[in-house]
Amino acid sequence: VHLIQQTILKESMQVHVAEVFMSGLLKRDKATNTANYDFVEGVRDLLIDSVPTPDVDQVLHEVSQYIAKKAGISIKNFAALLSPDPEWDDETKEKIKQETSIKSFAKITTDVLKRLGGEYAEFAEYLEKKSQKSANTQASNKTPDDFPPLEDFNFEIANVVIEDDETEDKSESAVDIQPFEFEVATIELKKTGFFRDNTELIIKRRRQQAYAFSENLGDGTVLEMVQIPTGTFTMGAPETEEGSTDSECPEHEVTVPTFFMGKYQVTQAQWKFVASLPQVNRELKPDPSRFKGDNRPVEQVTWSDAVEFCDRLSQYNKRNYRLPSEAEWEYACRAGTTTPFHFGETITSDLANYNAEYTYGAGTKSTYRKGTTEVGSFGVANGFGLYDMHGNVWEWCEDTWHSNYKGAPTDGRAWVEAENSDNDNRYRLLRGGSWNYNPGNCRSAYRNYYSNIYYNIGLRVVCGVSP
Secondary structure, eight states: OHHHHHHTOTTOOHHHHHHHHTSSSEEEOTTTTSSOEEEOTTHHHHHHHHSOHHHHHHHHHHHHHHHHHHHTOOOSSTHHHHSOOTTSOHHHHHHHHHOTHHHHHHHHHHHHHHHHOHHHHHHHHHHHHHHHHHHHHHHTTOOGGGSOOOOOOOOOOOOEEOOOTTOSOGGGGEEOOEEEEEEEEEEEEEEESTTSOEEEEEEEEEEEEEEEEEEEEETTEEEEEEEEOOEEEEESOOTTSTTOOGGGOSOEEEEEOOEEEESSOOBHHHHHHHHTSOOSSSOOOSOOOSSOOTTSBOOSOOHHHHHHHHHHHHHHHTSOEEOOOHHHHHHHHHTTOOSSBTTBSOOOTTTOBSOTTSOOTTOOOOOOOSSOOOTTTTOOBOTTSOBOOSBSSEEEEEEEOOSSOTTOOSSSOOOOOOOOTTSSTTSEEEESOOTTSOGGGGSTTOOEEOOSOOTTEEOOOEESOOO
């Protein structure tokens, strides 16, 4: 309890700790007549079953890092502390021996992993076997030369190939997917004041990992593409959501196949490189943006320009680059969340670039930057590892405009109908909001369309076969 308080709940006070110990969920160890406590039988299992697995992972990760630092041991993850290693030097062994919390934490961690089941349980079993093997080794007083021989083990590696039907040499489409870490921020609302009539925004941060591949565009310019896992989500917004419109209804479930999406909005440096490539259907201005900067998002881009960008990039790298479908965009933006923003119930200009002279929900007025900012400059991503999904510049989608979701596809594909003068299908979809729009227009579910104004419109590309 104290370790969790010191690592994850630093704003809590001793009175909150006391509430836990006096809750009836814990029992004192009377056998040893010490101040040690443990959960009443069955309580830990109930708690583990009710807490999302990512939250369990976070607790294990944060606490293990804290213990390692306190013990003066350098580790990359909690696994290094969960079982003794016979090859640790005497100094490390002594540190671990003195740090009594390691043994207790190791046992709890193994119990938790077992309860989670699946690969977690298999890993717990591996740790127990390793721990037992280490104990047997130490008990036999063998010299280092007498350690058991190294054992072979099997493992799998994955190579993802993205194929374009028109690509003659399929081997050219192989990509090297690598893990990367990023910081996710969520906004929690806390009531303050004697009468609890004020609301304080608390930004919680945590580390996560995702997978991506990098596309070298030359001259040091790199395009990073994040793997978006397949999944089913509820598209649209409930009528009760502040700012929701009829165009965001009805809510409906959509299943989206896996694809790759740009970690950032397309930058001006990336645009310049692609604009220099051979033309496919139309000319591209090499520098259309109003707010200059290689690492700022490109803007003042028409839908046809965005399509030409994807066509040239596809021709250059022999992959299927395209604009996202509207369903893909919202699924990627939400990253498993159901709140108006992937940050939570509101938004702050500390985390995104929008017109902060306006507020949403319990948010407060703040800095209005009156222009674009460099991509990724806020240092936080959503749960999939995508940056700037709310604000900065609008992003083009493949779909034509429909006034609501009645009859919309449920398989993630773009909803495209022929353009004609009798309907609105000549308009293409925009998502995400921009630097000069109010926060309500930057919601995950908000829909907009082209209206002959390009000065705040950019794009974000996706890669993969269309659904």
